[in-house]
Amino acid sequence: MGFKWFKSFMVAALGLFLVSSAQSVFAQHEEHAAGAATEEKFNPGEAILHHIADAHEWHFFSLKNADGTEFHGTIPLPVILYSPQRGFSTFMSSAFHHGTEAHNGYKLEHGKVVAVDEAGTPDETVKVYDFSMTKNVVQMLIALIVLVWLLTAMAKKYKTGQGVTSAPKGMQNAIEPVITFVRDDVAKPNLGPKYQKFLPYLLTIFFFILINNIFGLLPGAANVTGNIAFTAMLGIISFFVILFNTNGHYWQHIFWFPGVPLPVKLLMMPVELLGVFTKPFALIIRLFANMTAGHIIILSFVSLIFIFTEMSKTAGVLFTPVSIAFAVFIYLIEILVAFIQAYIFTNLTAVFIGGAIGDHHYEEDIVTHH
Template sequence: MGSNGFKSFLVAAFSLFLVFAGQSAFSQHEGGHEAAPAEQHEAGEHGAAAESAFNPGEAILHHIADSHEFHFFSFKKSDGSEFHATLPLPVLVYSPQRGFSAFMSSNFHHGHEVYNGYKLEHDKIVPVDANGNVDESVKVFDFSITKNVSQMLLALIVLVLILTSLAKKYLKGEGVTSAPKGFQNAVEPVITFVRDDIAKPNLGPKYKKYLPYLLTVFFFILINNIFGLLPGAANVTGNIAFTAVMGIISFFVILFSTNKHYWEHVFWFPGVPLPVKILMIPVELLGVFTKPFALIVRLFANMTAGHIIILSFISLIFIFGEMSKGAGYAFSPVSIAFAVFIYVIEILVAFIQAYIFTNLTAVFIGGAIGDHHYEEDVHPHH
């Protein structure tokens, strides 16, 4: 019951966040229309509509992209000014011409102001001159703690705390000489699942060597997937840079697990006619690199697609609202219902994608280790 209540709370909070975030676009649209002078009413109306019309593609890309701040919601106050509920993050930039600079992203005032010779354009820090124009002669290296980086570090801290706390309990004998209790009772079946259903079937007797890595990959991706479903959080696993690093690490683990039998099957496939061997070499060699590429793209595409679908359903409210306010309010329950449905599925997908990445990694490592019973049967050792 507690778990179901928590999920319901997350869904409701996520829906309200998106509704409030989109409502600011309508507030700007209405305010721009009223501010048009009477003599320029027609031109002002079209100009304001063009400026503040809701752009679903831009809104969706903005929500799934990386940023220098956590943005939770916005609304227009009674005096016409806007309030943005944000959490600014540290900006760390180095320029060979200007040296090192460190400050908070709040100094940019959401990209409206220049600070210390830099400004924010489309969530990217660019150098500017005294007139506020982009200075192409200045080179900038951005080492800022963006929301993807900060959330990934938070996930890493949570992962370390969870696993170290469990390790201490096992060292004390809890879960060994007695039944596991509390959170340990919830995590232990997951560890057993990774060991018995992923590591052992794919790696055989060598599973203990790779089990720590597989568990780390599974829990790290799972924690980041779940964090990405929280309102205002970053979609870390929907960032191609994150999945690329995870895939490259797995790629090196696979390479270091190879042996001469593996490379024989890549460069000189046994039991195959010579012409076919020559044709198979580039195919098998390409397969060495396509395996980690499949890991990278699969995780990135699935986690990004889920967020885009949810945001697309919410965007329909404002698309219909621009046609007619009545249509927007009428379609809201339908749109939110579909968004909540996809959101619940995304919770399941968070676990599935962590499992698929870990399982495929184990499969590829198992292929690198190789099962050579066939060769031993055909060419027995004397």
């Protein structure tokens, strides 16, 4: 029953995602064409980057009214600005009217808030610090609330004995195998007897990334894990967790690898030291690139409809089913990728922590015996 509900939910989400993507891309096309003396060609790159970028409002669809004006289905978000010259300024993003108007000395240009003068032109002498609640920030907070609610609700059930003296039920029955998987196949093999110390952290990053990945596949949602700032913070946190748990053997193998000739030591030292920083960098780039690539591919297939339509309306109609079929295929793969990338980030973090806390005496024994 639960599986049938999940399939129905994903089919509905997929349909809304494709409709939302097509509507967003089409709206971009109309905005560029409106008011131009000669109709501009559809720019797929600009439309796709606009769709996956962060924003100061939640945009779902755009409709053209009979009088030629457009209605935008959006949820405005709080804009919080600080300028050394002008002080703090807070208002809702709807005051920008989708970037067409200035408000309180600020204007939205290409998704970025800039200071403007009385004439409405950008004033580069005014420094602006943007602390706004953007789409990515709000969705990340929602994911955090869902994470806390989900895990605390499960903890309460275990305290009452459900899942301990009786079989788990409902959501607990779905989450428990994931927790045991992270414990038995990620934490224990890489961390050994010290796995319990790091298991809460590994479970937190796994579910936090997974929830954000899944939210990013919903129609109109933000692609939070496709934001380099988000993945960078996750990587930096893992970097400090690794550093704070290193021991003498770890640094000995970085700066003066035992049992290795001196010329090789001098050659390996900068390489090993660089590896300390490239490990979290790999975590950052891998998650960011994979989650961004999936959205770009889906939107690229949707954009092909409009590209072929500009060539010929018949070609656009004929290519539409092919484009949608490929978009559906990639979307289904993205559901799998959402789980895989959460697992890879968590597993590599466990591997790097295991390397930092590991006992390297056995390596020295092998070198000595040989």
